[in-house]
Amino acid sequence: MKIEVLYPELSNLYGDYYNAKYLAMCIPDSQTVFTSNNDKPAFLSEKVDIICMGSMSERNQEFAIKHLMPYKDKIKELVDNGTFFLATGNSFEIFGDHIEDDGKKIECLGAIDFYSKRQMNDRRNCFFLGDFQTEKGEDIKIVGHKSQFSFSHGKATEKPFISVEGGFGINLDSKNEGVHYKNFFGTYILGPFIMLNPQFLKYLLRSMNLNDSLLYEEEINNAYADRLKRLQREGTEFLMGAE
Template sequence: MTTKETAMELTIVHLYPKEMNIYGDTGNRLALQKRAEWRGIAVDIQLVGIGDRLPDGADIIIGGGGQDAGQGIIQDDLQHKAPQLRALASDGVVMLMICGMYQLFGRSFTTHQGEIIKGIGVLPLETTGGEVRMIGNTIYDTLYGEIVGYENHSGVTVLDTGAQPFGRVVRGDGNNGGDGTEGCSVQNVFGTYSHGPVLVKNPQFADELLRRALQRKYGTVRLASLDDSIELAAHAVATMRPR
């Protein structure tokens, strides 16, 4: 049985929009919302901050990069939400975590000063603060095609053996500037260092997230195609700019 797009709806949860929202990552929310609405799919946006309850029925959960201070401020609250987030992740809820939130979805983040911030262990990885900031335009090769973005982090992330990276680095540093991996994915949970914001110039990946969320909720779906000529033009330009 297939449901008509016009009868569908999605609940998108934005985690810590105040504390973790640097480098335009809020654009990911807008990309998901608009690309759903342009197809007649209703979208309910829920902003979830410190002390707020995770709403029932979340279909997509997103989180952005933040400053070190932001990570410190949210860590206790995140631990409080951790059991629920872990349950939602294993239940197949689609999640996209960028940079700082990506790090905290791993097991731990050890800052440059040696302080250990506990992660929630959804992704099989650990991060340590490095001395060198990894900054610049990026290109990754992923299962969802070529992904362009911009990275800006000093955290060095190492995936567990056998863990699935989000992609391979074509240009840039990715997880650690050494092993060529970038990001991580487990089931429907994606973590990446890519700002840009990552979904706006990589519409095929934005649609992949929407498709997975709708599939989980409604069974087999086919997304109507959109005119992505502007998105793809911006993508093409990004591949040609200096690091």
């Protein structure tokens, strides 16, 4: 079982690296490859089971796009072949068609059919509560926090990864959050997404045909249950000011 973390220097802005770290802690005998932006990605030369990326500043996002563009076709092939991807924060935008920013168009990997629009003078923050429905019809509550300068649009955003119950969606007109295509999971929820959502992690492990028991399962479930209870409380304020 191989986990590849792409560009940990660039994409660990909000503690996102802990997603891969905890995932590895829960999978005995797993191997984690940290691919620095000076290195060639491991997925080019060997089988990687899951690829993780995390939040980054907008400037660093453009560096990451530049690094990955030469491997665009291979990445599309991996996405289409059902390799698992977990991209948190704005990292999932890299897999779309392009990013628009104040008249500038930044070409992206084009692996999934959507695009993003940035507005650096308009940052939005919210707490998030939503529903992820598995293929078997099981509902998993998803919790988290979003803080972003950009939103995404286009075909792939119409099929939800998560249905929004509280907070805003993948764009301000949408009740969907994130992108779910085959085994690609991308969400604007930031940072330690997996640490916040142990039920989703269990689903992910089962989907990868792995044992779904978690390290410190009682602790992580208690923290999740408490946060869920607070977010489900009547009158919860999901939207937060930025300045």
